[in-house]
Amino acid sequence: MMNSDNSWIVAWSDSLGFPEAMPQWIYAAAALICTFCFVIVPCGALMSYFERKLAADLQARVGPNRAGPAGILQPIADLLKLLQKESRTEWNWKENIWLSVHTMALYSTLAVLPLGSMAVLVNTEMSVFLPFWAALVLALGTMLLGLGQNSVPGWFGGIRVAAQTLAGSFPALISLLCTGVRSGSFRWSSLAESQGFSPWDWTLLANPFQMIAFSVFVMSGLVLLAIPPLDGGLSMSDIHGGVASHLYGRRLSLFQFGRFYGFFFWSVITVVLFLGAWDLPVSLVNSLKSMGAHQLLALSELLWLLVKTFALMLLIIWIAKVNSRSRVDQITDFVWRVLSPFSLAALVGSSLWAGWRAF
Amino acid sequence: MKKSIFSAVGLYVRDVLLGAWSITGSCMTAFPYLLRWGDLRKEVTEGYPDPISSKTADDLPTRSRGLLFNDIDRCTGCGECEKVCPSRCIKIKDEPGADPSKLWVSVFDIDFSRCIFCGLCVEVCQPGSLAHTRQYEGAAYQVSDLVASFGRGTVTDEHRSKWAILRKMSESDEASP
Numbered sequence: 001m002m003n004s005d006n007s008w009i010v011a012w013s014d015s016l017g018f019p020e021a022m023p024q025w026i027y028a029a030a031a032l033i034c035t036f037c038f039v040i041v042p043c044g045a046l047m048s049y050f051e052r053k054l055a056a057d058l059q060a061r062v063g064p065n066r067a068g069p070a071g072i073l074q075p076i077a078d079l080l081k082l083l084q085k086e087s088r089t090e091w092n093w094k095e096n097i098w099l100s101v102h103t104m105a106l107y108s109t110l111a112v113l114p115l116g117s118m119a120v121l122v123n124t125e126m127s128v129f130l131p132f133w134a135a136l137v138l139a140l141g142t143m144l145l146g147l148g149q150n151s152v153p154g155w156f157g158g159i160r161v162a163a164q165t166l167a168g169s170f171p172a173l174i175s176l177l178c179t180g181v182r183s184g185s186f187r188w189s190s191l192a193e194s195q196g197f198s199p200w201d202w203t204l205l206a207n208p209f210q211m212i213a214f215s216v217f218v219m220s221g222l223v224l225l226a227i228p229p230l231d232g233g234l235s236m237s238d239i240h241g242g243v244a245s246h247l248y249g250r251r252l253s254l255f256q257f258g259r260f261y262g263f264f265f266w267s268v269i270t271v272v273l274f275l276g277a278w279d280l281p282v283s284l285v286n287s288l289k290s291m292g293a294h295q296l297l298a299l300s301e302l303l304w305l306l307v308k309t310f311a312l313m314l315l316i317i318w319i320a321k322v323n324s325r326s327r328v329d330q331i332t333d334f335v336w337r338v339l340s341p342f343s344l345a346a347l348v349g350s351s352l353w354a355g356w357r358a359f
Numbered sequence: 360m361k362k363s364i365f366s367a368v369g370l371y372v373r374d375v376l377l378g379a380w381s382i383t384g385s386c387m388t389a390f391p392y393l394l395r396w397g398d399l400r401k402e403v404t405e406g407y408p409d410p411i412s413s414k415t416a417d418d419l420p421t422r423s424r425g426l427l428f429n430d431i432d433r434c435t436g437c438g439e440c441e442k443v444c445p446s447r448c449i450k451i452k453d454e455p456g457a458d459p460s461k462l463w464v465s466v467f468d469i470d471f472s473r474c475i476f477c478g479l480c481v482e483v484c485q486p487g488s489l490a491h492t493r494q495y496e497g498a499a500y501q502v503s504d505l506v507a508s509f510g511r512g513t514v515t516d517e518h519r520s521k522w523a524i525l526r527k528m529s530e531s532d533e534a535s536p
Binding site: 060318323342 | 375
């Protein structure tokens with residue numbers, strides 16, 4: 001289960017003074033905590049800043065500009081403000097339980113998130129599907145969170161989230177298969193190896209069907225996790241945010257950060273599947289390896305992956321900001337009648353293409 | 360006539376492409392805003408007053424309160440307006456004038472940066488010298504430009520000597536017949 005080549009983790013953890021014969025699960029837990037604290041949280045802060053600046057530019061506004069130079073400290077200011085909000089007096093045990101389930105399901109995907117050739121914790125023939133199943137569990141938690149709130153927005157929001165997830169999971173799964181058809185395996189490592197640094201080596205540009213699969217995968221991910229512009233399940237205008245309508249203060253920031261994380265992990269997976277993963281130029285990788293600079297290689301792979309992820313996320317945010325949001329029934333209708341047939345066509349097309357190339 | 364399967368598929372694909380085209384279009388419309396390109400950077404000067412929608416002084420209501428004007432020849436310098444002004448924007452300085460029974464209004468300043476155009480000063484003005492004009496475009500580049508001075512200026516020694524001569528002449532005129 002564990003990736004055998006975890007020398008870089010050992011190299012990092014040696015400086016922390018751990019004993020020699022450490023069980024592997026401690027390394028794994030430490031890696032997860034480090035990933036969360038040093039990759040996910042800073043990315044969330046940066047992305048929320050970029051998103052607000054981008055939206056401000058598109059709407060000819062200034063955007064955050066008070067906290068720090070050019071408003072760069074705004075995420076921290078927001079966090080501090082949300083943390084000091086008073087909590088509600090009455091105790092809704094259902095809401096607390098389902099918020100915890102939701103959050104746990106969400107961050108269980110951290111274990112299967114690929115962040116570089118040496119930062120892949122779970123690398124099996126099933127690994128591509130694991131975040132996918134986690135997303136389904138997450139939707140269940142979100143739905144029950146809404147149903148546990150004893151309010152109309154909560155009930156409707158929960159049911160809408162379930163409807164969106166059921167709709168989005170089918171084309172997502174089918175378009176996921178298209179990448180496996182090209183690389184011949186669902187291991188993160190082989191998916192990355194089948195691509196390259198140059199965009200011409202990416203799965204996206206391998207053939208027109210992969211392009212269709214890419215668009216379908218991105219859009220169905222937005223539906224599955226209810227991310228703007230396809231976030232009808234959490235719509236503000238008619239159900240006051242749905243599942244999130246009763247959350248505020250710390251719980252709301254937890255929920256919102258979870259939504260960002262969902263967006264982030266789907267974008268990371270999309271980059272790994274379609275946009276050349278973490279692949280750096282071969283000569284650079286070889287020279288770094290010959291120098292023995294494994295930490296530098298791991299860091300640069302992570303950075304390159306994150307740069308592509310941010311670019312994809314900003315593209316999606318751009319599309320979300322300039323287009324009107326769809327109603328939840330329009331979204332599910334769109335998924336079943338447009339995305340699903342297109343994903344099937346992409347699967348058939350890319351399979352035929354792969355078969356043609358094999359002969 | 361029943362549609363054939365091919366025409367149905369064609370219409371379906373056309374709709375999907377139109378949707379993609381529409382989304383791309385809205386993204387490209389917003390694109391210049393990201394980089395502040397082209398027309399967005401160009402300074403645009405609009406005609407003012409706008410010939411279609413702008414109001415001119417003639418369109419204003421009859422009792423509209425524009426910038427204040429003080430007819431200094433009729434002003435007695437009583438200072439009622441200064442007392443009643445809620446924003447204290449009127450400054451008056453009086454001195455004994457050529458005619459000792461009347462006041463010489465040396466300073467009558469209205470600070471329009473503080474004036475709220477309430478019209479109380481006009482209401483209390485006994486000689487009716489202070490009045491609202493119909494002018495409402497009071498923008499200025501400096502705050503100090505917003506002070507309107509209607510005063511006659513401080514009395515100098517030259518004035519005094521001239522007045523003394525005039526007074527003597529008029530007294531001798533009265534005495535001679």
